[in-house]
Amino acid sequence: MSASVRSMTGYGRGEHIAEERKFTVEMKSVNHRYNDMTIKLPRSLAGLEDKIKKRIMHEVFRGKTDVYISFETFSAADVEVKLNEALAAAYIEKLKLIEEKFGIYSENKLELAAKFPDVITVEKAQQEEEVIWEALVPALDEAVEKFVAMRTVEGENLKKDILLKGERIRTLVAEVKERSPLVVVEYQEKLNNRLKDLLGGVDVDPQRIATEVAVFADRGCVDEEVTRLESHLIQLKDILDGGGQVGRKLDFLIQEMNRESNTIASKANDIQIVKATIELKSEIEKIREQIQNLE
Incomplete structure (x- = not known):
């Protein structure tokens, strides 16, 4: 069974009430090249920011994540009235x-x-940090769990769509592979007939034709590019099935696939191959856009 992949966009919310205190944690994220996290919390909880970030980063590895934490108290013991x-x-x-x-x-x-x-001010009384942390953790963990679940659902949907596009690319590569040798045969026939017309039906030197055809075949040969694309498609499926943090790996792989398709396009000397290559490049670009949202 393949492991899951995650999107970089998501939302999660958690709440917890303990000892007349209510903690609310909200998380949301969008695409980002790195793991960029901003935590906004009450001044009274500022000392916990590092612990909060470390706990979240055990589950979140990439994306721009905003975390909002609020804290309400219903106990008079948590309030301190001061007289100047x-x-x-x-x-x-x-x-x-x-x-x-x-x-x-x-x-x-x-x-x-x-x-x-x-003259008279009301402030939140200083609380033991460890007590506050223990009360905050359930809300934090609930938010992270829902946040990761949402990213996983979206990531799996992206994975399915990318694999479908990969199959379409595989079909197009197969068309190029099948068509490529036929182009050489057709070129040889056209060249032979053209020379006969020019020479008034006189037989043409087979060696001369063979040389011309060999040059044409070498110039338009895409065997290496096709083989590499087939290999890249296998890697695409393997990386997605492996799950985890696949975004950067796929980004590099798609760059390689795009390079091979560009080379095929530059060598193309047949209208059918040209059409297949245009569609091939289009599908690769669609995948490139989608993987920008994978963790």
Whole structure:
């Protein structure tokens, strides 16, 4: 049974509630040449960024991945209320000066001072990093699992389509292989008849014709290119069936296939081979575009 391949595009979401804390993790990715990961998380979780990235990279090897992590708390123990005493005293002192200068007195100086910015602040209490990490992991793993599952489904669909295109290429290569020797035979017949017409029916030197045909056959011979394309098609299937991180391998292989098809096109001296080569190059280009999305 062949192993799976993965697309580089995907989405996954995970949630976990533990001890009055809710963690939400969302992941999404697009194509990228390397493994480029951006993690956006609350400042209170900043110390966990490296551990989060390492855990994800055990499963994600290529693509531009954005990870969003949010953290809510429902416990009063997670909240710390702070009073800036010096700032409050300064505000109260200024309020007293205002009273004396304008003759306006208030019984609510304390209430007014408390409303000024930064006098009373509410912050999330410092938590033990390991406790937070243990609560975050289930949400993170769920998001990664769904993310990888989606990439796998899309990757397998791409694999099927690439293999279908590979079979079409195999058919076209077979057509070129079958047609190539017939082109030489037809050329020999045309050359012989043309020379007879030019010479008024006089027999032509067989050695002269043989030499011309040999030059023509050598110039238009595509046996090596056809053989290499057949080998590349076997490798294409083997790489896809092997699964895993196939993108870069296939990218190199498709470059080689494209090079062989270009060579056949440059040597083509027959309309049927030309047509087959045009379609061959088209199918290779379609595969090239698809493998840009494989991990």
